[in-house]
Amino acid sequence: MRESFLSLPLGNPCLPSQYHSLQSSPSISVSISEPHSYDSQDDMRAAGYYSSSGVRPNGAPTLESPRIEITAYGQFPEDEVEESNLPVAKRVNSIVTLTLPSGDGYRDPTCLSPASSVSSRSGLSDASSYESSFSYNYDNSPQNSPWQSPSVSPKGSTLALPGDGCASGGSPRHSPSTSPRTSVTDDTWIGQRGSRPNSPCGAKRKYSFNGSGATQKHFPYSPNHSPGPSPQTSPRLSITEETWLPNTNQYTNSAILAAINALTTDGVADLGEGIPMKARKTSVEHNPTVSLKVEPGGEELSPRELCQDEHPANRLPLKKEGYCGGFLDVPQHPYSWSKPKQYVSPSLPALDWQLPSSSGPYSLQIEVQPKSHHRAHYETEGSRGAVKALAGGHPVVQLHGYVESEPLTLQLFIGTADDRLLRPHAFYQVHRITGKTVSTPSHEALHNNTKVLEIPLLPENNMRAIIDCAGILKLRNSDIELRKGETDIGRKNTRVRMVFRVHINQATGRTVSLQVASNPIECSQRSAQELPLVDKQSLETSPAAGGERMLLDGHNFQHDSKVVFVEKAQDGHHLWETEAKIERDASKPNSLLVEIPPYRNQRLSTPVHVNFYVCNGKRKRSQYQRFTYVPASVPTIKTEPRDDYDAPLVCTGSGLALHPKPFYPPQVVTPMMPSELRSCVGPFPVNQQRLPAKPSSSPNASPKLHDLSPPPFSKCLPPGPALPQSPVPHVSIIQEAPGRYQPSGLYPPSSCSSSPTSQPSTPTDASFSPAHCLTPAQPGSTSPGAQQHTKVAERGGSSPPTLAVSIKQEPQELDQMYLDDGEEVSVVTQNDGF
DNA sequence: GACCTGGAAGTAAAC
DNA sequence: ATGTTTACTTCCAGG
Numbered sequence: 001m002r003e004s005f006l007s008l009p010l011g012n013p014c015l016p017s018q019y020h021s022l023q024s025s026p027s028i029s030v031s032i033s034e035p036h037s038y039d040s041q042d043d044m045r046a047a048g049y050y051s052s053s054g055v056r057p058n059g060a061p062t063l064e065s066p067r068i069e070i071t072a073y074g075q076f077p078e079d080e081v082e083e084s085n086l087p088v089a090k091r092v093n094s095i096v097t098l099t100l101p102s103g104d105g106y107r108d109p110t111c112l113s114p115a116s117s118v119s120s121r122s123g124l125s126d127a128s129s130y131e132s133s134f135s136y137n138y139d140n141s142p143q144n145s146p147w148q149s150p151s152v153s154p155k156g157s158t159l160a161l162p163g164d165g166c167a168s169g170g171s172p173r174h175s176p177s178t179s180p181r182t183s184v185t186d187d188t189w190i191g192q193r194g195s196r197p198n199s200p201c202g203a204k205r206k207y208s209f210n211g212s213g214a215t216q217k218h219f220p221y222s223p224n225h226s227p228g229p230s231p232q233t234s235p236r237l238s239i240t241e242e243t244w245l246p247n248t249n250q251y252t253n254s255a256i257l258a259a260i261n262a263l264t265t266d267g268v269a270d271l272g273e274g275i276p277m278k279a280r281k282t283s284v285e286h287n288p289t290v291s292l293k294v295e296p297g298g299e300e301l302s303p304r305e306l307c308q309d310e311h312p313a314n315r316l317p318l319k320k321e322g323y324c325g326g327f328l329d330v331p332q333h334p335y336s337w338s339k340p341k342q343y344v345s346p347s348l349p350a351l352d353w354q355l356p357s358s359s360g361p362y363s364l365q366i367e368v369q370p371k372s373h374h375r376a377h378y379e380t381e382g383s384r385g386a387v388k389a390l391a392g393g394h395p396v397v398q399l400h401g402y403v404e405s406e407p408l409t410l411q412l413f414i415g416t417a418d419d420r421l422l423r424p425h426a427f428y429q430v431h432r433i434t435g436k437t438v439s440t441p442s443h444e445a446l447h448n449n450t451k452v453l454e455i456p457l458l459p460e461n462n463m464r465a466i467i468d469c470a471g472i473l474k475l476r477n478s479d480i481e482l483r484k485g486e487t488d489i490g491r492k493n494t495r496v497r498m499v500f501r502v503h504i505n506q507a508t509g510r511t512v513s514l515q516v517a518s519n520p521i522e523c524s525q526r527s528a529q530e531l532p533l534v535d536k537q538s539l540e541t542s543p544a545a546g547g548e549r550m551l552l553d554g555h556n557f558q559h560d561s562k563v564v565f566v567e568k569a570q571d572g573h574h575l576w577e578t579e580a581k582i583e584r585d586a587s588k589p590n591s592l593l594v595e596i597p598p599y600r601n602q603r604l605s606t607p608v609h610v611n612f613y614v615c616n617g618k619r620k621r622s623q624y625q626r627f628t629y630v631p632a633s634v635p636t637i638k639t640e641p642r643d644d645y646d647a648p649l650v651c652t653g654s655g656l657a658l659h660p661k662p663f664y665p666p667q668v669v670t671p672m673m674p675s676e677l678r679s680c681v682g683p684f685p686v687n688q689q690r691l692p693a694k695p696s697s698s699p700n701a702s703p704k705l706h707d708l709s710p711p712p713f714s715k716c717l718p719p720g721p722a723l724p725q726s727p728v729p730h731v732s733i734i735q736e737a738p739g740r741y742q743p744s745g746l747y748p749p750s751s752c753s754s755s756p757t758s759q760p761s762t763p764t765d766a767s768f769s770p771a772h773c774l775t776p777a778q779p780g781s782t783s784p785g786a787q788q789h790t791k792v793a794e795r796g797g798s799s800p801p802t803l804a805v806s807i808k809q810e811p812q813e814l815d816q817m818y819l820d821d822g823e824e825v826s827v828v829t830q831n832d833g834f
Numbered sequence: 835g836a837c838c839t840g841g842a843a844g845t846a847a848a849c
Numbered sequence: 850a851t852g853t854t855t856a857c858t859t860c861c862a863g864g
Contacts, residue, residue, distance in 0.1 A: 375839080380859055385838050435837070477857070478846095491847080491856065525841085526856065619855075 348503055348513065351413060351450050352423035355501065355515035361401035364502050364514040367464070368396035372533055373555070376428055376474035376496075376523040386433040386468050387498065387521065390535075395470075395518065397500045399463035410465050410502050412442075412453040414472055417495035417520035424450035426480050427490045428523060430498075431471035442469040457502060472496065472523055494524035495623075520623070532556045532614035532622040539596065541607070541628040546598035549583070552625075553591050558616050559584060563594045565627065567610040576600045580612065599629040606631070 349355060357364050370387045377384040389395050397410060414428040429451040432444045442455045453470055457463045477490025498518040505511050522528050532554060539550040552563070567576040578597045586593035592614065599608065611624035 377838095378858060382837065382839095433837095437837090474858090494856095524857080529841095 348511075351415075351447055351452070351499075352421070354421055355513050357514055357516040358401075359512050359514060362504060362512060362514055363400040364500060364516045365398055365400060366395060366498075366500065366516050366518055367398050368393065369519050370395040370467075370498055370521055372519060372535055373522045373528040374472055375525050375528060376472040377431070378474050378476070383431060383433060383471050386438070386471050394466050394468040395498065397465050397467060397516070399457055399502050399504075399514070402457075402459075402463050402504065404504075405459050407459060408457040408463070408502050408504060410455040410457045410500055411445075412455060412467065412470055412501075413447070413450050413499050415497045415499035415517055417497045418493070422497065422499060422515075422517050424448070424499075425496045426483075426486055426488050427475050427477060427493055428496045429473045429475060431473040433469045433471045438469045440466050440469045467498070470498065472521070474523060494527050495520045495522055497521060528555075530556060530616070531620050532558075532561055532616050534614055534622050534625050537625055537627075540626065541630050542596040543632045544599040544602045544604045544608075544629045545632070546596040546629075548596045550594045550596055551591060552594060552614065554614070554622070555590060556616065557587060557589055557592050557614060559587075560616070561587075561592060562615045563592060563612055564615055565597055565610055565612040566624070567600070567608070576610070596627075604629060604631045 368389045368391075371390045374387045375384050386394060399408065399410070402408070412430055414425045414430045415422045416425045424447075430444075430453045431451075432442055432453055434442075440455055442453045445452045445454055451473075455465050455467070455469065457465055475490075480486055480490055481488075497520055499515060500517075501513060501515045503511050503513045522531065522533060533556060534552050534554040536553040537550055538552075539548060542548050542550075561582065563580040563582055565576075565578050565580055566574065569575050576599075578600075580597045581595040583593040583595065599610075601608075607628050607630045609626065609628050612627050613624050614622040
């Protein structure tokens with residue numbers, strides 16, 4: 001049973017001090033503050049992602065615009081938001097009051113579910129975990145994230161209401177079938193889940209049994225959750241909303257405002273946000289986030305349990321599971337955690353900040369990359385296991401250069417893998433895996449609606465962790481898209497990256513934050529089976545004359561696969577495109593032997609960066625891969641080394657370097673400031689810049705779209721350039737103990753500014769402002785633009801009008817989407833410019 | 835019996 | 850407005 005979730009505003013109690021306040025009611029206060037400090041960063045993040053929108057209204061001002069919207073104040077974006085939606089008072093009370101008895105609750109859950117859902121199962125598990133877990137309170141979050149609940153609930157809810165299932169939801173949605181989404185509010189909730197499900201109610205599905213039937217199946221889930229019958233009951237449900245509310249309270253003021261709206265909405269309805277549906281949903285969803293599970297007993301979390309996340313906002317409930325999971329050994333257990341936690345400072349950089357992978361003596365590296373494909377599981381499914389490594393086993397992450405005796409906490413969350421700056425993925429959440437097969441202890445925490453898995457990094461293990469405890473949960477697109485601030489589209493947005501972070505406290509009182517992102521991971525069943533994917537290319541460069549053969553290693557290559565080389569202008573316009581010859585006889589499902597086509601201009605004085613992709617048909621393209629034509633005199637370079645290219649970047653860590661593949665655009669890089677830097681800066685930049693083409697990068701993306709997009713780079717922040725490589729180190733964010741980040745230096749505030757805007761800061765974050773800026777690096781960074789956009793657009797953006805507009809269109813192809821993003825970028829730029 | 839998986843049916847959204 | 854295709858979710862079943 002899950003039980004109810006309580007909302008936890010807090011999230012992670014762990015950090016007492018800091019967070020506490022939050023928890024208590026912190027939120028509110030927090031929020032307030034945020035505004036001030038608000039660095040954009042945090043907010044941005046928070047906002048961005050989550051709900052933000054609601055928030056914005058409030059404080060945003062500062063940030064302003066664009067991004068701000070998103071932000072809500074609270075860091076807890078989602079939660080907040082949602083919460084916010086609720087009026088504060090209400091919330092609290094509401095909690096009580098609100099409780100949506102069943103229906104809503106459920107729905108909310110749904111909403112939540114999305115996010116939450118994530119957990120949902122997890123949640124379940126969580127719970128268990130918690131239990132097992134022990135120690136830490138972290139969050140107790142009840143399920144962790146509210147999210148979970150949602151999921152469950154949704155269905156459950158539905159179930160519950162058999163008849164209406166939906167009904168319960170009452171809401172409109174109910175008609176589940178109908179268009180769930182439409183009605184955002186309730187429906188949404190309900191509906192959402194339902195959405196497909198809708199069917200549930202009406203649904204087509206056969207499953208249904210009894211009348212209500214439809215849902216029943218859901219139960220299954222619920223089963224997990226609560227089998228419960230009472231649909232309503234399902235813990236989740238209750239939890240959700242109610243929970244949320246309460247929690248919410250804690251959250252930010254802005255949130256409150258939002259909440260109010262939301263609440264008012266009603267719970268209704270919409271308040272004003274104008275964004276009815278989404279908003280509500282959002283709110284709802286958010287709420288979920290917030291909520292914690294209580295029931296279970298202990299699980300609930302005490303506030304303390306909540307983990308402390310950095311941002312208050314972030315802190316949401318966590319799951320705690322114990323280490324248990326694995327057996328293991330692990331010395332690590334609880335204790336270790338605790339220590340680590342210490343490190344965590346309240347003001348940790350928002351998850352969407354770009355951080356370097358190395359700084360000074362420290363270097364966070366992914367020793368073993370995850371496989372390029374990992375089918376994520378839905379809340380309605382059972383876990384599909386932990387992400388594995390290409391060669392078997394699991395990804396491995398290690399912090400080099402750390403000689404202290406204190407253990408640290410390695411954070412892991414699921415980030416985006418598009419062309420934009422790295423940020424938490426709205427449609428995927430990390431899922432904690434426990435069991436006999438798991439040797440690494442971990443526990444979940446929520447940061448602004450983003451689940452973060454915290455794993456101990458122990459000196460005795462050489463600060464090396466085997467990531468066998470992380471799965472990936474897919475949230476329903478309909479649930480996420482309904483969120484107020486969410487502008488991203490889930491459709492075809494199925495690539496993610498595992499993002500690892502570590503925060504190192506230094507004697508000086510500062511905290512060095514490092515981040516590394518893995519190679520992209522395709523998470524959809526279909527994409528994994530059908531889309532061609534290039535894991536490795538034997539050549540990175542070639543003389544303009546071409547003619548050399550390049551071996552591509554990857555997946556899903558077909559006899560009729562084509563390899564297309566493309567050159568795009570920064571603005572996305574196609575400058576050149578040609579199909580390379582493939583030696584069919586030498587090609588296999590996992591490899592293609594390609595003859596490098598001659599470049600359009602045989603007289604090169606400088607290297608020219610182009611892209612190529614493998615195409616299995618109109619809509620089945622791999623991501624863009626980088627390739628460089630060099631003047632005849634320049635020797636070609638073999639790919640593997642990739643580092644070459646990326647090297648600098650690499651440092652940063654994210655796997656960029658490695659990525660043989662696709663470039664991700666900046667994003668890949670993103671992890672680190674570097675990326676940005678890159679973009680802006682010299683060497684890489686160049687490449688990257690070209691890469692920009694990437695936008696199109698998405699191979700898939702239709703060129704056309706790309707074209708539209710403005711050149712990302714242009715936007716690069718000015719500053720960036722200067723820093724070029726060193727960047728990394730500098731990039732790293734250092735925050736003072738107090739919690740605020742200071743830029744290590746490099747980044748000019750200016751850039752920050754942009755970022756801020758773009759991102760919504762979270763309340764907590766606020767504190768950082770300046771420093772964050774750094775992080776934000778993104779902002780400026782070339783990609784930045786994109787990133788910003790991203791955020792803006794995606795998250796929340798309030799963004800600039802422009803962005804706002806753009807919003808979720810389906811990308812014909814993801815790439816395109818991203819490309820579109822590019823557009824956003826442009827917009828962003830504007831924003832930046834204000 | 836729980837957890838993983840792979841495969842695929844059913845549904846909704848995009849063309 | 851309708852039919853087709855594509856992508857997303859939910860189920861099912863086997864290991």
